[in-house]
Amino acid sequence: MKVVALAGGVGGARLAQGLAQCGVDLTVIVNTGDDFNHLGLRVCPDLDTVTYTLAGIANREQGWGLAGETTAAMEQLRQLGAEDWFLLGDRDLALQIYRTHRLGHGVPLSTITAEVAQRLSVSARILPMSDDAVATIVQTPEGELPFQDWFVRRRADVAVSGFRFAGIEAARPAPGVIEALTRADAIILCPSNPYVSLDPILSVPGLRAAIPEVPVIAVSPIIGGQAVKGPAARLMADLGAEVSPLGIGRHFAGVLTGMVIDQIDADLAPRLGLPVRVTRTLMRSDQDRKALASACLRLASGGTWTS
Amino acid sequence: MKVVALAGGVGGARLAQGLAQCGVDLTVIVNTGDDFNHLGLRVCPDLDTVTYTLAGIANREQGWGLAGETTAAMEQLRQLGAEDWFLLGDRDLALQIYRTHRLGHGVPLSTITAEVAQRLSVSARILPMSDDAVATIVQTPEGELPFQDWFVRRRADVAVSGFRFAGIEAARPAPGVIEALTRADAIILCPSNPYVSLDPILSVPGLRAAIPEVPVIAVSPIIGGQAVKGPAARLMADLGAEVSPLGIGRHFAGVLTGMVIDQIDADLAPRLGLPVRVTRTLMRSDQDRKALASACLRLASGGTWTS
Numbered sequence: 006m007k008v009v010a011l012a013g014g015v016g017g018a019r020l021a022q023g024l025a026q027c028g029v030d031l032t033v034i035v036n037t038g039d040d041f042n043h044l045g046l047r048v049c050p051d052l053d054t055v056t057y058t059l060a061g062i063a064n065r066e067q068g069w070g071l072a073g074e075t076t077a078a079m080e081q082l083r084q085l086g087a088e089d090w091f092l093l094g095d096r097d098l099a100l101q102i103y104r105t106h107r108l109g110h111g112v113p114l115s116t117i118t119a120e121v122a123q124r125l126s127v128s129a130r131i132l133p134m135s136d137d138a139v140a141t142i143v144q145t146p147e148g149e150l151p152f153q154d155w156f157v158r159r160r161a162d163v164a165v166s167g168f169r170f171a172g173i174e175a176a177r178p179a180p181g182v183i184e185a186l187t188r189a190d191a192i193i194l195c196p197s198n199p200y201v202s203l204d205p206i207l208s209v210p211g212l213r214a215a216i217p218e219v220p221v222i223a224v225s226p227i228i229g230g231q232a233v234k235g236p237a238a239r240l241m242a243d244l245g246a247e248v249s250p251l252g253i254g255r256h257f258a259g260v261l262t263g264m265v266i267d268q269i270d271a272d273l274a275p276r277l278g279l280p281v282r283v284t285r286t287l288m289r290s291d292q293d294r295k296a297l298a299s300a301c302l303r304l305a306s307g308g309t310w311t312s
Numbered sequence: 313m314k315v316v317a318l319a320g321g322v323g324g325a326r327l328a329q330g331l332a333q334c335g336v337d338l339t340v341i342v343n344t345g346d347d348f349n350h351l352g353l354r355v356c357p358d359l360d361t362v363t364y365t366l367a368g369i370a371n372r373e374q375g376w377g378l379a380g381e382t383t384a385a386m387e388q389l390r391q392l393g394a395e396d397w398f399l400l401g402d403r404d405l406a407l408q409i410y411r412t413h414r415l416g417h418g419v420p421l422s423t424i425t426a427e428v429a430q431r432l433s434v435s436a437r438i439l440p441m442s443d444d445a446v447a448t449i450v451q452t453p454e455g456e457l458p459f460q461d462w463f464v465r466r467r468a469d470v471a472v473s474g475f476r477f478a479g480i481e482a483a484r485p486a487p488g489v490i491e492a493l494t495r496a497d498a499i500i501l502c503p504s505n506p507y508v509s510l511d512p513i514l515s516v517p518g519l520r521a522a523i524p525e526v527p528v529i530a531v532s533p534i535i536g537g538q539a540v541k542g543p544a545a546r547l548m549a550d551l552g553a554e555v556s557p558l559g560i561g562r563h564f565a566g567v568l569t570g571m572v573i574d575q576i577d578a579d580l581a582p583r584l585g586l587p588v589r590v591t592r593t594l595m596r597s598d599q600d601r602k603a604l605a606s607a608c609l610r611l612a613s614g615g616t617w618t619s
Contacts, residue, residue, distance in 0.1 A: 077406075085407065087413070159475070
């Protein structure tokens with residue numbers, strides 16, 4: 006079974022790991038709208054979270070970064086007076102240096118991502134949504150802020166009125182993205198932020214149109230009115246959406262053919278107007294990740310999937 | 313007493329630290345011919361060795377790098393397949409990132425060097441010989457090699473027939489260099505490599521001509537026919553020079569007014585044709601460094617210096 010997962014950071018990475026454990030032929034198309042230049046380095050938070058998680062070397066507690074990571078370089082950068090609001094561990098910094106160096110030699114992000122995945126023994130295909138730079142810009146009453154400035158540096162301290170994805174009109178899907186979608190037996194929208202993780206991917210010109218007539222299943226990132234991680238619930242509220250699987254379903258209306266929602270939201274299932282699977286969606290252990298992936302695959306296969 | 317020291321890496325840094333301990337008004341003009349781009353970062357080995365040593369945070373055993381340094385990033389870079397022949401510790405890497413980032417914003421190397429020195433509580437002035445890039449190129453029967461390629465990557469495995477300093481014709485002395493020389497009461501040529509540390513400095517257009525009529529004292533980097541550290545003895549032999557203080561004296565003829573040589577070479581003193589001070593020149597402890605600096609200052613001051 007050929008499965009394409011669209012993923013942002015932590016939640017997306019965890020479900021992708023579950024899908025990989027299910028033994029499907031997996032391609033993960035990852036948001037790059039959060040990517041930014043920091044201290045002269047090209048930082049790709051979602052790509053790295055997906056890669057580290059699939060490689061089994063992610064920091065399980067915080068979801069991003071590496072397990073057992075040290076921060077000697079960042080401490081020295083702080084002593085040198087460099088900006089220190091975006092924490093990069095020593096081994097994580099190595100990847101940023103490697104990527105920046107390769108990009109500087111004209112190597113596309115998709116090639117570098119594949120090299121890194123191979124070096125870290127990841128067997129799933131990880132594709133950036135585009136090799137062209139796209140920057141998610143947060144629109145606020147104070148003006149526009151680059152995403153990481155709003156989310157990390159400012160700690161999301163200002164209300165959001167909308168988003169735009171700078172560069173998206175000229176962005177081409179990365180090599181392999183259209184092919185993977187075209188050949189997919191099922192497409193999974195991971196429990197990632199709808200506005201700043203999945204929307205950028207679906208906004209890459211030509212990408213949405215390449216989604217074939219196959220099951221497209223979203224896992225709600227909202228559980229009982231809360232996001233497990235990150236600003237999804239907060240953003241939905243700021244933007245006047247219903248902070249529930251219903252809001253997620255409406256956001257992706259016309260794309261989805263089914264949804265997986267948490268037990269706690271079971272009473273909403275009839276109102277989604279789509280085939281729904283109700284299960285535990287919180288992914289704490291590897292077993293949780295695999296079980297949730299299995300639920301997605303069963304819904305996508307009309308119940309025929311057995312992992 | 314205003315003292316200007318011309319310095320390369322380890323030996324130069326150690327004598328500079330001794331001079332700083334003597335309480336003189338110290339400016340260190342540092343070779344940047346060894347600087348190179350590595351993994352997209354601008355690496356300045358001699359500047360960093362001088363800065364770390366004067367800051368009291370250098371690795372005393374190896375002479376370069378930081379004490380108590382970790383290498384997590386380099387190990388990860390190796391795993392990612394990046395070139396790993398030039399070792400940079402985690403905190404050292406932080407400085408390379410900081411410098412590269414600032415250079416990318418158009419900040420001159422001399423400004424960055426001063427910022428770093430201040431952040432690391434160095435009170436002596438550290439000046440790169442030039443803000444313009446100069447690259448020491450090693451000429452060999454196999455062709456030309458950039459210095460670090462020859463010295464570190466190839467481990468100096470090929471004979472040397474000469475050197476050139478690419479970019480030297482267009483290099484301007486860094487801000488402060490000419491002023492420091494003009495005002496100096498004494499100039500010390502540290503026990504650094506004559507060809508690849510001191511020659512690049514003295515080859516910056518206008519620099520040699522700015523040396524005033526004051527004592528110019530060299531400390532021989534050759535002790536008993538050997539270099540304490542680095543390829544100086546090897547290079548002198550390759551190039552047909554006498555591997556002794558006599559070879560050093562001849563190399564800097566016309567510049568020097570005096571030399572400090574090691575006890576082991578005492579019998580050569582009469583043949584140098586210059587005022588000579590014979591002392592222990594091996595710098596193991598801080599006391600050694602200060603004692604050697606004192607010897608230089610006494611020779612420069614005609615014996616009037618007392619530390």
